[in-house]
Amino acid sequence: MFTGSPSTPFNLKSREYHPPSFRQDAGIQGQGRYFSATTDRRDETERPTNVPFATHGRARPAVVAPRDTIRLNETPEGVDLGLRPAGPTARAVALAVDGGIRLLVYLALTPLAAFAGLGAGMILIAGFLLEWFYPVVFEVWTGATPGKRALGLLVVHDDGTPVGLPASLIRNLLRVVDFLPLFYGVGLVCTLADRDFRRLGDLAAGTLVVHADNPVARPAALAAALAAQCDTAPRPPPAGLSLTAAQAILAFDERAARLSAARRIELAETLLARFPPAADGQTWPSGPAAVALVAGYASWLTRGR
Amino acid sequence: MRQQPFAADRAGQWEEYRQLLDTLESRGRRRPDPAPVRFPVLYRRLCADYALARARHYSPGLIAELHALVRRGYRCLYQRRPALLGPTLAFMAAGFPRTLRRHAAAFWLAAALLFLPMAIMGVACHQDGELIYSLMDSSEVTDLEALYDPANRKVGRAAQRQADTDFQMFGYYVMNNIGIGFRTFAGGLLLGLGSVIILLFNGLAIGAAAGHLTRLGFESTFWPFVSSHAPYELTAIAISGAAGLLLGQALLAPGRRTRLAALRANARDAVVLVGGAALMLLLAAVVEAFWSAGGTPAEVKYGVGAVGWILVAVYLSLAGRGDRHGA
Numbered sequence: 001m002f003t004g005s006p007s008t009p010f011n012l013k014s015r016e017y018h019p020p021s022f023r024q025d026a027g028i029q030g031q032g033r034y035f036s037a038t039t040d041r042r043d044e045t046e047r048p049t050n051v052p053f054a055t056h057g058r059a060r061p062a063v064v065a066p067r068d069t070i071r072l073n074e075t076p077e078g079v080d081l082g083l084r085p086a087g088p089t090a091r092a093v094a095l096a097v098d099g100g101i102r103l104l105v106y107l108a109l110t111p112l113a114a115f116a117g118l119g120a121g122m123i124l125i126a127g128f129l130l131e132w133f134y135p136v137v138f139e140v141w142t143g144a145t146p147g148k149r150a151l152g153l154l155v156v157h158d159d160g161t162p163v164g165l166p167a168s169l170i171r172n173l174l175r176v177v178d179f180l181p182l183f184y185g186v187g188l189v190c191t192l193a194d195r196d197f198r199r200l201g202d203l204a205a206g207t208l209v210v211h212a213d214n215p216v217a218r219p220a221a222l223a224a225a226l227a228a229q230c231d232t233a234p235r236p237p238p239a240g241l242s243l244t245a246a247q248a249i250l251a252f253d254e255r256a257a258r259l260s261a262a263r264r265i266e267l268a269e270t271l272l273a274r275f276p277p278a279a280d281g282q283t284w285p286s287g288p289a290a291v292a293l294v295a296g297y298a299s300w301l302t303r304g305r
Numbered sequence: 306m307r308q309q310p311f312a313a314d315r316a317g318q319w320e321e322y323r324q325l326l327d328t329l330e331s332r333g334r335r336r337p338d339p340a341p342v343r344f345p346v347l348y349r350r351l352c353a354d355y356a357l358a359r360a361r362h363y364s365p366g367l368i369a370e371l372h373a374l375v376r377r378g379y380r381c382l383y384q385r386r387p388a389l390l391g392p393t394l395a396f397m398a399a400g401f402p403r404t405l406r407r408h409a410a411a412f413w414l415a416a417a418l419l420f421l422p423m424a425i426m427g428v429a430c431h432q433d434g435e436l437i438y439s440l441m442d443s444s445e446v447t448d449l450e451a452l453y454d455p456a457n458r459k460v461g462r463a464a465q466r467q468a469d470t471d472f473q474m475f476g477y478y479v480m481n482n483i484g485i486g487f488r489t490f491a492g493g494l495l496l497g498l499g500s501v502i503i504l505l506f507n508g509l510a511i512g513a514a515a516g517h518l519t520r521l522g523f524e525s526t527f528w529p530f531v532s533s534h535a536p537y538e539l540t541a542i543a544i545s546g547a548a549g550l551l552l553g554q555a556l557l558a559p560g561r562r563t564r565l566a567a568l569r570a571n572a573r574d575a576v577v578l579v580g581g582a583a584l585m586l587l588l589a590a591v592v593e594a595f596w597s598a599g600g601t602p603a604e605v606k607y608g609v610g611a612v613g614w615i616l617v618a619v620y621l622s623l624a625g626r627g628d629r630h631g632a
Contacts, residue, residue, distance in 0.1 A: 077352035081376050117470025124476030131480075132487060143380075160376075161383040170576045176491040177499070200494055203565060204552070204572040213373070243362055250364035302364065303309035 073160045084211040085196040097147030139168040154212040167205040174201035235296030253298035268294045308363040322347040329381045348378040399625030401581030415546030422508035430516030437517045453523045475594035483586045486545040490579045497553015504546040529603040532610030534592040536617045541585035548575035
């Protein structure tokens with residue numbers, strides 16, 4: 001049995017599950033204050049550290065530094081959208097892919113040289129267009145260059161809308177400066193220094209390169225998990241269950257189908273160990289019984305008795 | 306309401322929305338057909354469902370799924386559909402000259418940085434035959450002299466380029482000149498220094514070449530060649546420089562805004578100037594490749610050049626005025 005890391009209730013991969021903090025559960029006011037399935041940095045200052053669920057109203061931890069790069073943006077519909085800016089590694093790989101594609105286009109154009117003046121002129125013009133407008137054309141028409149698309153990246157305005165012509169032109173014309181002094185030196189330093197991984201061109205244009213992430217759970221997998229909940233006999237969870245604990249139970253239940261049996265048991269036991277011991281001194285079950293108990297709680301939480 | 310009945314109740318709407326989204330995304334930014342009138346309605350309902358799911362603390366998986374759906378829909382609903390021809394014409398007819406007039410100070414400063422060194426260096430090189438070697442080495446000067454040798458069949462082209470066709474030269478001018486325009490703009494991000502240096506250096510080089518060639522007695526080839534396209538080319542480089550200076554100004558003297566906010570605001574205007582300058586450079590490349598090197602009498606070329614300067618001045622100072630939408 002492992003012990004949980006200091007800032008997560010149990011040792012899941014940090015991207016996958018963080019319960020919202022207790023204070024923020026006050027209905028509509030609370031909506032938009034935290035980000036599900038991934039972390040919101042505003043949560044971090046309030047998340048309890050390694051304390052049992054039932055006591056976290058009392059024990060307040062020291063401020064925890066933000067660990068992720070989710071950037072929240074409120075839409076006109078009044079909901080918060082999370083954008084995940086892409087780091088320098090993904091962008092560098094995308095750049096290399098685009099470089100390869102451009103090289104292939106150049107190679108494909110070399111036969112034009114056979115047509116003397118006209119062909120040479122066309123090669124020069126194609127070179128000019130590839131150098132300056134290759135990213136602009138793809139970003140404006142499809143949202144990302146083929147290289148970025150291959151890595152699941154998108155170029156967006158910093159409010160999350162797809163990039164338009166002026167912003168795309170700015171960021172790609174200023175690429176020359178990011179390229180200085182050698183192979184994107186300025187761009188790399190700037191990307192590493194900025195919270196949202198923006199290079200100078202992005203800063204001036206007001207754009208972001210984000211992961212165009214797909215749903216965390218595929219709808220089919222999620223539907224299966226939800227159906228499984230309905231098959232399980234609901235068990236009312238202990239009285240005074242905190243919101244954090246309820247979310248932990250639900251998250252566990254949704255992920256259970258994708259875990260190995262041993263891992264399921266391990267997590268279910270860890271989860272139950274966080275509950276305060278029952279008044280009559282009864283201990284929590286272990287092994288498959290623990291998994292069944294947590295699944296019963298989840299079923300109760302999602303559909304009631 | 307518990308999660309399970311909620312999800313069961315909304316499942317139909319979510320499925321319809323998802324299918325609509327798939328069709329819209331597969332069409333990219335082309336106009337969808339038929340118009341997806343149901344889409345905004347479904348999207349806003351989904352936003353409400355997403356907000357409810359979060360407020361009611363439904364399971365993280367459901368919230369994440371709804372969030373992903375909202376995000377995809379947001380991108381579809383708020384994308385801008387690019388159009389090329391109409392907006393470009395309107396831009397050149399009004400947007401570009403108006404923006405330039407709004408930043409007249411930057412333009413005059415850039416023009417001074419280009420034309421003053423040009424004039425001074427031109428006169429100086431005309432007086433002193435050695436001065437050009439302070440700027441170029443002897444092989445470059447020899448190449449320059451060969452370019453405008455009256456013995457050339459096509460003036461303005463190096464010996465090895467004599468056989469090149471006009472179209473090839475057009476490609477070369479496009480790549481070289483518009484590239485210089487773009488670099489002049491981008492250099493402005495280095496606190497404006499890049500733009501200043503490129504403007505000064507180009508001014509000095511052009512002035513030196515003009516002075517030196519006139520001194521050698523090549524004026525019968527040099528001046529007719531450059532006169533026709535100079536109005537567009539030189540003005541466009543100055544405008545690119547002005548765009549770069551705007552970036553520099555945002556970083557050095559942001560005024561009452563933060564540097565980042567000033568940079569963004571100025572970059573929006575600067576890119577308009579660069580776009581206009583690029584189209585002017587394209588026109589200059591057409592003239593330079595297909596007209597300037599031709600055998601038309603020098604007087605006609607001077608006339609075309611003079612008309613060009615007047616056209617540029619009238620266009621930049623008057624176009625887009627008096628529109629009822631205001632400047």
